[in-house]
Amino acid sequence: SQQGEEDPQALSIQEGENATMNCSYKTSINNLQWYRQNSGRGLVHLILIRSNEREKHSGRLRVTLDTSKKSSSLLITASRAADTASYFCATSPPNFGNEKLTFGTGTRLTIIP
Amino acid sequence: DGGITQSPKYLFRKEGQNVTLSCEQNLNHDAMYWYRQDPGQGLRLIYYSQIVNDFQKGDIAEGYSVSREKKESFPLTVTSAQKNPTAFYLCASRKSGATDTQYFGPGTRLTVL
Numbered sequence: 001s002q003q004g005e006e007d008p009q010a011l012s013i014q015e016g017e018n019a020t021m022n023c024s025y026k027t028s029i030n031n032l033q034w035y036r037q038n039s040g041r042g043l044v045h046l047i048l049i050r051s052n053e054r055e056k057h058s059g060r061l062r063v064t065l066d067t068s069k070k071s072s073s074l075l076i077t078a079s080r081a082a083d084t085a086s087y088f089c090a091t092s093p094p095n096f097g098n099e100k101l102t103f104g105t106g107t108r109l110t111i112i113p
Numbered sequence: 114d115g116g117i118t119q120s121p122k123y124l125f126r127k128e129g130q131n132v133t134l135s136c137e138q139n140l141n142h143d144a145m146y147w148y149r150q151d152p153g154q155g156l157r158l159i160y161y162s163q164i165v166n167d168f169q170k171g172d173i174a175e176g177y178s179v180s181r182e183k184k185e186s187f188p189l190t191v192t193s194a195q196k197n198p199t200a201f202y203l204c205a206s207r208k209s210g211a212t213d214t215q216y217f218g219p220g221t222r223l224t225v226l
Binding site: 004030031033035040041042043044045048088092099100101102103104105106 | 144153171203
């Protein structure tokens, strides 16, 4: 089952602009992660935020988590052409601990040079 | 794509034939996973294994089978019972006892003719 829904489904911005994508989920979580997938490739882990955290930074990435609204956002600042990819959120439900992740449907980001 | 290899990258099979997809990891991870990805969609969990000689069904296990005879290897067989097997298949692994982060292979694109 798909736990997360990303919004928007697709996003095109000019290089240098900031990109924001959102993830909503349905049930309680242990933590939430964001992954990137370049076309036709495997996924690469970007960042993990735990349910008791509200914001986390990693380089040009900023993730927020609002457990009351069951939502998260991923902000990529000063976008580059190399950021063109699909981005997925993935949640870890409390009852399964670390065993399973449930992925959202993804946001396809295109950076226009 | 880390220390996970999947082979082959592209696979073509005739309808009604079983086919086995390879997944090998040299990360010494205990847990391994198989996902299916359809165009424009997120990942759906087929099977996962937390330890050698043990595995559990995911959300869409029907028509698939797995084995986990070695820690490094987690092959997936797509059987003729799988009604719509054409998809992109991704293997992942995770270090038990650590975070939920999963490390993905490059994927195998299976096309059934």
